[in-house]
Amino acid sequence: MSIIEIKNLEAVIDTEESNTQILKGLNLTINAGEVHAIMGPNGSGKSTLSKVLAGHPDYRITKGEVIFQGKNLLDLDPDERANSGLFLAFQYPVEIPGVNNLNFLRMAYNSKMKFNNQEEMDPLDFDDFIEEKLNILKMKPEFLERNLNEGFSGGEKKKNEILQLLTLNPSLAILDETDSGLDIDALRVVSEGINAYRNKNNAVLLITHYQRLLDYVEPDYVHVLSGGKIIKTGDKTLALELEKEGYAIV
Amino acid sequence: MKSNQDSIKFEESIIRTASKQDIENSSIKDLKKKALEFISSNSFPNKKNEEWKYYDFKDLFSNSSNIFSDTETFRQEALDKKELVMLVDKYVFRESSENLIVTVNGVYREDLSNFNNNDIEISNLSNCKSDQLIDTDSSSKDQYLRSLNTLFIENAFFIKVAKNKKIDKTLQVLHISNQNSFNQIRSAIEIAEGSSLDMVISYVGLEDSSYISNAVIDCHLAKNSNLNFTKIQNDSSNSVTLYSLDVKQDKDSNFDFNSFHFGAKSSRDQITVDLNGTNSNANLNGLYVVNQSRKTHQIITVNHNVERCTSKQLFKGIISDEARAEFNGMIEVKKNAKLTDAKQLNNNLLLSPKAHIDSRPQLNILTDDVKCAHGSTIGQLNEEELFYLQSRGFNKSDAFVTLTYSFCQEILNKIKLDSVKNYATNLAFNNISTDSNGALAKLANNDKFKKSRYAKNLK
Structure with missing residues (x-):
C-alpha cells in the first residue's frame, strides 16, 4: 500500500527575493514499511522537496500532484498535513522562547487527536506517555521543562525533533538532514529513535549527505536527486558507492 | 486652530473647577494656592513639548467636553454601593x-477597603503624620x-511601611472610575x-464609561x-488616563516596576526614577497591548x-489594528x-499594516567609566516560527497565539502572584484575539495543567 505518491512535481521558490524553479518533474512513490533515502549534491532540491511536502508558504507548485494516503496533499494547509500524518523533522528547528517544551508537545499531540476526532490526552496521562519516549532517546526529564529549543545545542534540537516524531507517530516521517551536526553517540541515539518509530504501516524518507546514518537506519531504496529530479535509484549499496566515488558516478 | 480652541476650553474648565475649591479652609492652603497659581499662569502641555510630541489631544478634549457641562459642574454619575461592592469582588x-x-x-473609600496590617500605615491628609509624604517637588516634569x-489633594492617601518590616502579603490598591468622572488620584x-x-x-x-x-x-x-x-491599567475603553509616577531611591534600595497597559482609549504614563543613593537598583518592565484605535x-x-x-528597562508592545504606541525611554547618567x-530595551510587535509605534530609546551620559546599552526592535511574527508550529499540527490561530504568548511572557512572568498573572495574561490576549482562550490556557499553565509532574518548575 502506498503512503505517498509524488507525480511529476514541479515547484518554484516564490519570495520577494527569488523566483526560481527548483523541482523539475520529480516522481517518487513510498510504500508502507519502506525506508527511502535521498542523497544529492548541494542545491539539488532535497530540502525544497521536504518543505514543499510539508506546505511551506515560500514555495509554489506549478505542476504535478501528491497523493498522501488517498488525499490530495497539495490541497491541505500545513497543519492539516501534519494532523493527517505527515511529519517533517527540520534541518534547522526554530527556537521559541517562553513556550514550554512539554506544553508544546502536548498541544501538538492533542491537535492531532482533535483533528482525527479522538479524545485529547490529559496532562497526567501525557506525563506517562512522554516518559516512555524520553527513555528511548535517553533524554532527561529536565528537557521537558525547558522552553522549546531555546538554548538547545545542535544535537539537543535534533533529538527534540525525534522526540516529536515519536510523540506524533505519523504515517510518513521526512527527516531533513537530521544526522547533520550530530556526534557519534548522538547519531546512534537518534537512529535508535527512528528505528523505534518504524513499523510495517509507516514509512521514512531520509534526506542526508552522509552514508553513516544509513548504517543504523537501513534504507530499502537510495535515490539521487539532482537538478530537481531523481536521476538514479538503487539499493543501499548505491549510498556506499556515492560515499566512495562522489556524485560523478551518476 | 480648532485644537487650540479645544485646549483653551479645556484649561478654562479646569480653572473654573479649581477655583470652586474651598482653598481658604484647607489645611494646606499654601500648597493649593501655589498649584492654582501655576495652573492659571501656565498652559496645558502641548505638542511643542518634546514629551508630548506624539500625544493626540483629541481624545482628552472630547472626554473633557462631556465631563464639564454648560452648567459648569461635573456631570459625574452617581454609583450605587451595591454595584461598587460587586465590582470590588470582581477585581480583588x-x-x-x-x-x-x-x-x-480618586477618592479613598474606607468602607470598601479591607485592610488590617499594623506594619503598614494608611492615612489621608487629615491624619497624615509625615509631612514629607506630600511632595511639592517643583522639578517634576509634569x-x-x-x-x-x-x-484635589483631599483625596490623597498615604501608605507607609514601618522600619525593618518585610510585608509578606501583597497589598492591592484598586481604583474604580465611572462615567464622566474627572479623577485626581493621588498617593504617596x-x-x-x-x-x-x-x-x-x-x-x-465601568464598562464603556468615558472619564x-x-x-x-x-x-x-x-x-x-x-x-x-505592579501596575495593571485596565481602564474603560472610552477613558483617557494620565499618570505620573516619581520614585526616589536611597542607598541600597531596590525597585521592581511592572507596568501593564490594556485599556483606555488613550493612556499616557510619565515615569521618573531618581537613583539618589549608591548601590540602588531599578528594574522597570512594561507590556502594552493595544488594539482598535x-x-x-x-x-x-x-x-x-x-x-x-544599576537600572534595567524592558518594555514590550503588541500593537494591532490602527492602534498607536510610543516608547520614549531616557537614561540620564549624571556627572557624579x-x-x-x-x-534599556524596547521590543515591538506590529500585527497589522496600520499599527504604529514611535520608539525612542535614549541615553545621555555625562561621565566616564559607565556601562550603558539601549536598543529597540520593531517587527512582525516570524514566518518560519509560524510554519514550524503549523507543521506540528497547530492551526493558524493557535500558532499565532503561541508566538504572541512567547513574545510577551518574559514580562508577564515578572508578576509574582498567579492570580494577577492570569488576569494580566487574559487581558493581553483579549486585546489580540478573541478566540485565543483554548491555546492560552494550555500555554499559560493554568491550574488544570499544573498537575503535570513536569510542571513543577514551570514559571
Whole structure:
C-alpha cells in the first residue's frame, strides 16, 4: 500500500527575493514499511522537496500532484498535513522562547487527536506517555521543562525533533538532514529513535549527505536527486558507492 | 486652530473647577494656592513639548467636553454601593482580599477597603503624620498635571511601611472610575529603611464609561528597602488616563516596576526614577497591548544621580489594528554617576499594516567609566516560527497565539502572584484575539495543567 505518491512535481521558490524553479518533474512513490533515502549534491532540491511536502508558504507548485494516503496533499494547509500524518523533522528547528517544551508537545499531540476526532490526552496521562519516549532517546526529564529549543545545542534540537516524531507517530516521517551536526553517540541515539518509530504501516524518507546514518537506519531504496529530479535509484549499496566515488558516478 | 480652541476650553474648565475649591479652609492652603497659581499662569502641555510630541489631544478634549457641562459642574454619575461592592469582588485578587485599598473616582473609600496590617500605615491628609509624604517637588516634569492634582489633594492617601518590616502579603490598591468622572488620584508611598513591600495597583472603569484620570504617585524608598510595584491599567475603553509616577531611591534600595497597559482609549504614563543613593537598583518592565484605535504613551526617565547604581528597562508592545504606541525611554547618567550600569530595551510587535509605534530609546551620559546599552526592535511574527508550529499540527490561530504568548511572557512572568498573572495574561490576549482562550490556557499553565509532574518548575 502506498503512503505517498509524488507525480511529476514541479515547484518554484516564490519570495520577494527569488523566483526560481527548483523541482523539475520529480516522481517518487513510498510504500508502507519502506525506508527511502535521498542523497544529492548541494542545491539539488532535497530540502525544497521536504518543505514543499510539508506546505511551506515560500514555495509554489506549478505542476504535478501528491497523493498522501488517498488525499490530495497539495490541497491541505500545513497543519492539516501534519494532523493527517505527515511529519517533517527540520534541518534547522526554530527556537521559541517562553513556550514550554512539554506544553508544546502536548498541544501538538492533542491537535492531532482533535483533528482525527479522538479524545485529547490529559496532562497526567501525557506525563506517562512522554516518559516512555524520553527513555528511548535517553533524554532527561529536565528537557521537558525547558522552553522549546531555546538554548538547545545542535544535537539537543535534533533529538527534540525525534522526540516529536515519536510523540506524533505519523504515517510518513521526512527527516531533513537530521544526522547533520550530530556526534557519534548522538547519531546512534537518534537512529535508535527512528528505528523505534518504524513499523510495517509507516514509512521514512531520509534526506542526508552522509552514508553513516544509513548504517543504523537501513534504507530499502537510495535515490539521487539532482537538478530537481531523481536521476538514479538503487539499493543501499548505491549510498556506499556515492560515499566512495562522489556524485560523478551518476 | 480648532485644537487650540479645544485646549483653551479645556484649561478654562479646569480653572473654573479649581477655583470652586474651598482653598481658604484647607489645611494646606499654601500648597493649593501655589498649584492654582501655576495652573492659571501656565498652559496645558502641548505638542511643542518634546514629551508630548506624539500625544493626540483629541481624545482628552472630547472626554473633557462631556465631563464639564454648560452648567459648569461635573456631570459625574452617581454609583450605587451595591454595584461598587460587586465590582470590588470582581477585581480583588484572592491573595489580597485582606490587604485591599479601594478608591472610587480618586477618592479613598474606607468602607470598601479591607485592610488590617499594623506594619503598614494608611492615612489621608487629615491624619497624615509625615509631612514629607506630600511632595511639592517643583522639578517634576509634569508640573501642570501635578498642580491640577494638588487642587484635589483631599483625596490623597498615604501608605507607609514601618522600619525593618518585610510585608509578606501583597497589598492591592484598586481604583474604580465611572462615567464622566474627572479623577485626581493621588498617593504617596514610603518604604522605610530595611523594609519591603509587594504592591499591585489596578485601574478599572465601568464598562464603556468615558472619564479622565490624572494620577500622581510619589514613592520614596529609604535605605536598604525594597518595593515590588505592579501596575495593571485596565481602564474603560472610552477613558483617557494620565499618570505620573516619581520614585526616589536611597542607598541600597531596590525597585521592581511592572507596568501593564490594556485599556483606555488613550493612556499616557510619565515615569521618573531618581537613583539618589549608591548601590540602588531599578528594574522597570512594561507590556502594552493595544488594539482598535487605542493609543498608549510610555515616557520613562531613569536618572543615575550618584555612582554605582544599576537600572534595567524592558518594555514590550503588541500593537494591532490602527492602534498607536510610543516608547520614549531616557537614561540620564549624571556627572557624579561613575560605575553606572544601565540598560534599556524596547521590543515591538506590529500585527497589522496600520499599527504604529514611535520608539525612542535614549541615553545621555555625562561621565566616564559607565556601562550603558539601549536598543529597540520593531517587527512582525516570524514566518518560519509560524510554519514550524503549523507543521506540528497547530492551526493558524493557535500558532499565532503561541508566538504572541512567547513574545510577551518574559514580562508577564515578572508578576509574582498567579492570580494577577492570569488576569494580566487574559487581558493581553483579549486585546489580540478573541478566540485565543483554548491555546492560552494550555500555554499559560493554568491550574488544570499544573498537575503535570513536569510542571513543577514551570514559571
